[in-house]
Amino acid sequence: MTTFSDAFPDLPDDIAAGIEDLGWKEAMPVQTRVLPLFHEGKDLIVQARTGSGKTGAFGVPITSLVDPDLPETQALVMLPTRELAIQVAQEIMVLGKHRGVNCLPVYGGVGYTEQLEGIEKGAHVVVGTPGRILDHLGSKRMHFDHVKMLILDEADELLSLGFWPDMREIHSYLPDERQSFLFSATMPEKVRSLSRVFLNEPEFVTLSEDQLAPQEIDHFYYLISASEKEQTLVKILEFEDPESAIIFCNTKSDVRFVTSYLQRFGFDADQISGDLTQQAREKAMKKIKAGKLKFLVATDVAARGIDISDLAYVINYDTSDSPEVYVHRTGRTGRAGKAGVAISLVSGLDIGNFKFMQTVTKIKIPEKKAPTEKDIVGRLGDRLRIKIEHDLREMPERERGWRVDRLLPIVEEFGKTPEGQRDMALLCAAYLRDHKPATSLTEEEAAEAAAEAAAPPRLDDEDRGGRGARRGGGGRSGGGGGRRGG
Numbered sequence: 166m167t168t169f170s171d172a173f174p175d176l177p178d179d180i181a182a183g184i185e186d187l188g189w190k191e192a193m194p195v196q197t198r199v200l201p202l203f204h205e206g207k208d209l210i211v212q213a214r215t216g217s218g219k220t221g222a223f224g225v226p227i228t229s230l231v232d233p234d235l236p237e238t239q240a241l242v243m244l245p246t247r248e249l250a251i252q253v254a255q256e257i258m259v260l261g262k263h264r265g266v267n268c269l270p271v272y273g274g275v276g277y278t279e280q281l282e283g284i285e286k287g288a289h290v291v292v293g294t295p296g297r298i299l300d301h302l303g304s305k306r307m308h309f310d311h312v313k314m315l316i317l318d319e320a321d322e323l324l325s326l327g328f329w330p331d332m333r334e335i336h337s338y339l340p341d342e343r344q345s346f347l348f349s350a351t352m353p354e355k356v357r358s359l360s361r362v363f364l365n366e367p368e369f370v371t372l373s374e375d376q377l378a379p380q381e382i383d384h385f386y387y388l389i390s391a392s393e394k395e396q397t398l399v400k401i402l403e404f405e406d407p408e409s410a411i412i413f414c415n416t417k418s419d420v421r422f423v424t425s426y427l428q429r430f431g432f433d434a435d436q437i438s439g440d441l442t443q444q445a446r447e448k449a450m451k452k453i454k455a456g457k458l459k460f461l462v463a464t465d466v467a468a469r470g471i472d473i474s475d476l477a478y479v480i481n482y483d484t485s486d487s488p489e490v491y492v493h494r495t496g497r498t499g500r501a502g503k504a505g506v507a508i509s510l511v512s513g514l515d516i517g518n519f520k521f522m523q524t525v526t527k528i529k530i531p532e533k534k535a536p537t538e539k540d541i542v543g544r545l546g547d548r549l550r551i552k553i554e555h556d557l558r559e560m561p562e563r564e565r566g567w568r569v570d571r572l573l574p575i576v577e578e579f580g581k582t583p584e585g586q587r588d589m590a591l592l593c594a595a596y597l598r599d600h601k602p603a604t605s606l607t608e609e610e611a612a613e614a615a616a617e618a619a620a621p622p623r624l625d626d627e628d629r630g631g632r633g634a635r636r637g638g639g640g641r642s643g644g645g646g647g648r649r650g651g
Contacts, residue, residue, distance in 0.1 A: 169225065173200040173226075173539050183554070208345045209347070210367045228261035240291070244294060244322075245294065245324065245325075246543075247272035249292060254269070266290060268290040269283035271297050283299065302335065311340075313342070321353060324355045324359060327552065333591045345364045345367075353477065383505070385533045386511050387532070388498060390513065391514070395423065398510065405506075410478035411461070412461070414462060420438040423482055424436040425597075435453075494507075
């Protein structure tokens with residue numbers, strides 16, 4: 166058994182008391198790997214699942230680092246949802262209560278009063294979602310001049326919900342001299358782009374195989390009945406919201422069926438199969454390569470020769486008896502050093518062959534539970550709030566009164582009847598469909614952003630709302646590869 170004192174030398178007594186209050190008896194694997202590295206001052210990228218003990222891995226260093234006598238924000242934790250922000254903030258509050266650490270959860274969808282009071286009190290640790298954090302920064306209610314530690318938790322989720330533009334903006338408020346940790350369950354290219362902007366020469370923390378080691382392709386499967394495949398596929402696409410995907414079927418008839426089914430549900434899908442003319446197949450191929458088509462449904466034969474460097478997902482609607490076919494299909498993502506996700510829908514009749522395929526290929530594929538309707542609605546609600554917050558910030562304050570506030574009585578009236586509520590839901594659905602900001606960077610954009618982060622401040626920084634004066638460390642909002650000055 167590894168104790169927290171073993172994993173974290175010089176563990177303060179007051180933090181040890183908080184660990185005891187939480188009932189943490191021994192350090193979990195991710196904690197035993199991460200905690201000793203904190204003292205080395207390195208930036209870290211840690212791949213670990215939700216529930217693996219990540220909060221302890223960064224919560225103990227954060228609360229130990231805080232100077233309770235300095236009423237300034239000294240650590241920032243960013244997460245994708247309010248629920249996660251509340252959960253993490255509660256654990257950090259318990260960890261730091263004997264030390265006098267004030268931890269403030271900051272998220273949208275609620276009033277500002279309690280958050281403003283927490284900021285005035287002096288929040289040593291801010292745990293929140295990027296949108297509301299940026300609200301407070303933009304209005305100069307909050308500043309990060311004294312931040313010595315940055316945590317990006319659930320980084321893959323942060324980006325899948327569309328926070329990237331907000332996170333890049335928050336980046337400009339951060340000081341140089343900080344230590345940064347990034348945690349993610351998967352390592353797609355957009356997470357790597359994020360790490361290049363926020364972290365400086367980070368070290369990867371690779372856990373043992375059974376604790377999910379980093380790899381180029383993340384493999385998952387869903388065990389479902391054959392009659393539920395198409396419904397489950399729709400749920401997965403709604404929940405995961407992949408930027409692009411090839412969906413493989415074993416037969417031409419399944420290709421036609423799945424394409425029609427997805428189109429009927431409003432998905433941007435097209436097909437290639439032996440039934441189509443060469444011209445039609447080339448047209449579909451050009452569309453997905455150009456980023457003008459999200460989902461391409463195909464058979465193995467028709468998909469021969471497909472080479473899409475930025476393909477995010479491969480989905481096996483039908484599994485194959487051949488291990489070689491599985492490797493060939495899933496190898497179409499994770500190209501050119503990038504990462505991808507491979508998902509398989511496996512029926513009870515196919516599970517034996519699917520497990521045999523894993524033995525032959527030596528690919529360990531964990532099972533996932535299909536998202537429920539509650540999961541999907543929660544995810545859609547998160548995306549909706551993020552987009553609304555972003556658009557409100559983009560709108561000049563003087564316009565909000567006559568463009569937004571004047572409509573509040575109409576919204577209130579709509580909400581009084583089921584018909585009105587349905588009309589509002591229709592508007593929300595249209596807004597989500599038609600208003601989708603970019604969520605990640607291309608290779609070129611990532612390189613440019615990283616170079617910009619490392620550059621000296623421009624002369625016009627002072628003219629941009631005074632932000633340049635608040636950046637700390639001379640205004641270069643770059644990686645901060647260690648506790649320099651911390």
